[in-house]
Amino acid sequence: MNMPHILRISGVLLILALLIELLTLLWDKPLSFLLFAFVGGVLFVAGVLIYLYSLVSIRE
């Protein structure tokens, strides 16, 4: 996979994570916290890790 492709995957995951965070903040229910923490959190961590991987792969 080339750098732009990795960056796109990371970007899409982060956009989804940010949108989920926005929606859960607008939806004031106990379930929204779980969505934020487990769905948004997983997407956020995955997006950031893939971005960091893209930085390492450039150096290689």
Next chain:
Amino acid sequence: MPSPAVLLYFLLIISALLVAVFVLRPSITGNREGKMLAFIAFLILPTLCFVWGGTEHVERSKETKFCITCHIMEPYGRSLYVDDPAYVPAQHFQNHRIPTDVACFTCHTDYALYGDIRAKLRGLHHIYVQYLGTPPSPEKIKLYTPYNNRECLHCHMGARSFMSNDVHKAILSQLTSNQLSCTSSGCHDTIHNVGSQSNVKFWNPDQGGSHE
């Protein structure tokens, strides 16, 4: 000045748009400035958003209105409006002896997600039962552990009205060590009592009076 929540929404939208620019045009990262901007867009801003968002979620979940969102907690929310000074939570709530917007959390500080790891797991279990299980009827809900006098003494200890009471003075060491409970030793034992709400009057803050 916009509220912190509005600023957070704004930051979330800006962050998502900035990331979207890189998704649509990844070639921007071809130069040094683009790489630095990508670092901010992919790492700094999302991390800031998630830390801020998590804090906002935790703060919101302390609010009384959040606690009574669950159907099962509605009678407990109603119990704060019972028009009878013998009801300890109602008396504290109606006379603003506790902050009314975070009334539940003020007296249940180690409950669910705010306590230790066991309390957090219980909090997750409550959400599971609420959405996927069979919640018990409100009057059957009990505390996992006896109510800690610490929550009462946090405010009352040292207060003139509390310390000048001869009974309190006589049993002070037993109260501080939790050997004697404030709420279940026959002194202040009318708490939420959600099972008997059909027989009580309720205070209406808008009218200043009470109603059945």
